[in-house]
Amino acid sequence: MNILFVADPLSTFKIYKDTTFSMMREAQRRGHRIAACEPCDLVWRSGAPVVATVREITLSGDAHDWFREDAAPLKALKDFDAIVMRKDPPFDSEYFYATHLLEQAEREGARVFNQPRTLRDHPEKLAIMEFAQYVSPTLVTRSADEVRRFHAEHGDIILKPLDGMGGMGIFRVRADGLNLGSIIETLNKDGAETIMVQRFVPEITQGDKRILVIGGQPVPYSLARIPQGSEVRGNLAAGGKGVAQPLTAKDREIAEALGPVLAARGLLLVGLDVIGDCLTEVNVTSPTCFQEITEQTGFDVPAMFIDALEQALKA
Incomplete structure (x- = not known):
């Protein structure tokens, strides 16, 4: 099997803990061929299939010089047996555009995991709202007044941006409401951006x-x-x-x-x-x-x- 990993630059991998690296290592152990590219390497020319400049790699087992590579010419994504989309957040405009190029590759016959359209349909914080029976009381809003009403009801709350990652931009406000107004302004940009508010889970x-x-x-x-x-x-x-x-x-x-x-x-x-x-x-x-x-x-x-x-x- 020939697997392409669409990921962050290989030079940034911390292989002692990186999940994508562990996938590559297991794939190679089973005899599969592996290659890698970044979203910026994807190319789609009108009338032609989606291609990418890829790096065909072999893992070396050396913790410091952990892979060998052969540069490959532009290669059609549909020619790989599987494409594993492993680009880290944030889910910004460039990530969004990459999912569209990957979806076009799917139409050409590529197999992409996770599927690009489904990635777009499941924003990581908002996706919980479909499963309300498992969620603590949660509010999604731009409105400062709605946030204040939610705080008055629940007392101890967590506020977070919808596009945050790694815990960035998360605030806790207790029953005293200290700095609530300032935190709302910081997160919702004076009503310009939607935020999530949840009852604090001790x-x-x-x-x-x-x-x-x-x-x-x-x-x-x-x-x-x-x-x-x-x-x-x-x-x-x-x-x-x-x-x-x-x-x-x-x-x-x-x-x-x-x-x-x-x-x-x-x-x-x-x-x-x-x-x-x-x-x-x-x-x-x-x-x-x-x-x-x-x-x-x-x-x-x-x-x-x-x-x-x-x-x-x-x-």
């Missing part, structure tokens, strides 16, 4: 759990990202400590309810974020934590992913 002290769902099936362990010190955010990028643990009964209920629905829509890999018993995000762009869970539990998450990819290509 179980964050036990971790913001990343539950991986592959091919509609949950990985049996989550990675609880536990806030450190006075920090309210558990994100690893914000200094959280990652601790793998078995899924709770509620974790499994959420994953088994959402997994088949999302898989049927073209999402081979999903990362559900759960605090306590509450779903907080549905990550579809570039879910991570493969290596942390594998190293701490022995459960081979990359193998489960490549199994699911191979199975999907037979469908």
